[in-house]
Amino acid sequence: MKKILIIAGSDPSGGAGIQADLKVVTAHKIYAASVITCLTSQNTQAVFDIHNPSIGFFENQLEKVLDDIKFDAIKIGMLGTSKIINSTAKILSKKANNIPIILDTVMVSTSGDMLLEKKAVEDLKSKLIKNSLLVTPNIDEAEVLAKMKIKTLSDIKKAAAKIKKLGVKNVLIKGGHINLSKDFIYSILLDQNDEIHLIKSKKIKSKKQFHGTGCSLASAISCNIAKDFDVIESCRKANRYIYHSIKNGLKVGKGSLVLRHF
Numbered sequence: 001m002k003k004i005l006i007i008a009g010s011d012p013s014g015g016a017g018i019q020a021d022l023k024v025v026t027a028h029k030i031y032a033a034s035v036i037t038c039l040t041s042q043n044t045q046a047v048f049d050i051h052n053p054s055i056g057f058f059e060n061q062l063e064k065v066l067d068d069i070k071f072d073a074i075k076i077g078m079l080g081t082s083k084i085i086n087s088t089a090k091i092l093s094k095k096a097n098n099i100p101i102i103l104d105t106v107m108v109s110t111s112g113d114m115l116l117e118k119k120a121v122e123d124l125k126s127k128l129i130k131n132s133l134l135v136t137p138n139i140d141e142a143e144v145l146a147k148m149k150i151k152t153l154s155d156i157k158k159a160a161a162k163i164k165k166l167g168v169k170n171v172l173i174k175g176g177h178i179n180l181s182k183d184f185i186y187s188i189l190l191d192q193n194d195e196i197h198l199i200k201s202k203k204i205k206s207k208k209q210f211h212g213t214g215c216s217l218a219s220a221i222s223c224n225i226a227k228d229f230d231v232i233e234s235c236r237k238a239n240r241y242i243y244h245s246i247k248n249g250l251k252v253g254k255g256s257l258v259l260r261h262f
Ligand code: PLP
Pocket: 008, 009, 010, 011, 016, 017, 018, 040, 077, 078, 106, 108, 109, 110, 111, 115, 210, 211, 212, 213, 214, 215
């Protein structure tokens, strides 16, 4: 069985973070291991608090699983602080050299809460992005990473090129947070050959927001990469998986809806 390591934060409401990642990986019939970067106190309405483990404990978790298990892909989600980013980069460069890394550049939640220290953005850019196979920012994150405003499809392509210059092989900018068309969402993949691929999906009309879509998409892509699909096919397949998970979404609490992962 293929094996994935997830490095991410905990969402006790189960819609996002490690809990969503584990459901996605299980739905893809892949073995999931998980190293937790932080515990959040949150529900489907808001994030209330964040607790970071000591750096020593975090590093111990990551080193011990990497020493023991040979992974086919690594998915990175919420990191939270510069310290966690630096430790992750240091350990992965020593112990996970040839494993494809899919980095979801988590910064702010759908509920508007900060999930990454402001000062940590530079560390994310200079230490982790460059060693990744793929990064998956949404529009807001792409604006921060590329240091530019994004209003049009041509802006998205420019931002992807700027992010690629940080050293990452492939950049997927998710189009869910920009209104380019009445009926469709367009995400842009800039691949390792500098080719642009448009990934299109039908908009799903819903009055409520969805929680956990970004985490789940990056995990689904990681599963496809682990199964040896190329990056383009991995993104397209994951996009279809998320479309159906949203279409059949669940109302489990009083706030955002969550994905039906299987
Ligand atoms: N909580 C955790 C632990 C996360 O990792 C994430 C996203 O990666 C979120 C919350 C935010 O999810 P969303 O923006 O889909 O609400």
